[in-house]
Amino acid sequence: MADTGREAKRAAGKAVDKTEEAADSKTFEWVARTGYAASGLLHVLIGAIALRLAFGGGGEADQSGAASSLAQNPGGLFLLWAGMLGAAALALWQVSDAVFGGRNLEQKKKWGYRAKAVGLAIVYGAIAVTFGSFALGSGSNSSEKSQDASTKLMQWPGGAVVLFLIGAVIIGAGIYYVIKGLFRNFFADLKPLPAGGVRTAVTWVGIVGFVGKGLALFVLGLLLAVAAVQNDPQDVKGLDGALKALREQPLGPAALAVVAVGLICYGLYLGARARYAKM
Template sequence: MDRTHGSGGKFTQAAERAADSKGFERAARVGYVASGVLHALIGIIAFQIASGGGGNADSSGAVAALSQQPGGIFLIWFCFVGCIALALFQASRAFLDRGGDKKEVWKKRATDAGTAIAYGAIGVTFGIFALGGSSDSEQSQVTWTARLLSQPTGQLLVGVGGAVIAGIGLYFIYKGLTQKFREDLGPIPGQTWQRTATVTGIGGYTAKGISLLILGGLVIAAAVTADPEKSTGLDGALRTLNEAPLGWLALGAVGVGLIFYGLYMGLIRARFGKL
């Protein structure tokens, strides 16, 4: 009887841990929804700029626009909780990754840690506005660039940072055009969901990559000229694109692509993504 009771207790504990894990995973998936909302809003603002309107097409501008909508504060809190849950989930994965080829393990750890940092940063932006504050992503980037440039090897550090951002942008474009994003997804049922994943994935990753590529170029320009004002963040990158010949058309296309990326993250990755 004791043994049976002990075995049953262990089974109950295992079931409870599994339930807790599933609950944490569901909370973490909300982080993808939050990312989707953020990118869709940035895409809408970019499209407005291309059409001659105004707005701040970066994370702080998007969340500020959301905070002004009816019920927006509740969605901001929802996104904040989701981003922090996803950041904690990925951070725990970075510590738990082990076994197999060491090179692959460290690659996975780096990816999980990077994802945790990225969603943690997005969560901080949502959190600032949820608590009634505000932030300026562009000014923050200019400030940090200026601090780095004031260091003895500052120009080199800023240049390397810009090259990394541009490299990530190129990878996003590659990931979109080759549909490598499907590796992040589990089985997707039905032709409608399959087509939605294809269209939003290709368009979204390509647009996100283009915006990061331009952003990296601006950071490199800031390093070369030792002028932190050239490192103007995502809003500055999109406005730079708008100033090019037929830039309004290119920016409009990127804006639509960022909306696609938001739909991919919020609908496809959140529902079918591997965790």
């Protein structure tokens, strides 16, 4: 009986070692890096649509709108499949980081490190699903899905409180992005950059990008919190609705243009991260 238990432990240990070895392979790392590029492409497209909205045009400035516009262009189907594979690989990379990473950290920091990795795995997994659904021709409007989800949530006891807390978390994330950009803390995610033009370019797209992304998240979180307080799920329309709501405010088109440029810059930063990220 004891021998059987030892054999099971050795087999489990070998499985863990094989899994960790696969996660550390250069091929897997290369594919995972393309996930940053895929996310960057989405942000550039969202920013371009938002910029069009700022000047009176139309479109959906969110992930589904960006993926839809990509699907309508020559070569778009290839990019959708490539984006799906890259984002899925990066999500798996984050899962492996949650399991194997942060071993030398203190216990409290270790759990924070792993929670962050899990959160990023969910984010990149959602991006992979967006790319995949449009590659298969079954993509849908994310604003409508956000509204439907919020309606169902608020039908539950305490649903409005949960929605408010989600909004508060997104507001906090927005503030975090702004601070990370202004204080250039994004360099901690990158390997040492070559001196000169590359470092200068990454510095500026990082600052402007993180601030723009943070402002977009702040507006989105604020709208969610207001919808929860007013008990009106009709006000929940996702990122596209948040940006369009920003456009309707005093000096809104100018503010939206600033956020749009920021989102484009954040996408460019992610493109650089695909090359220089610490993995």
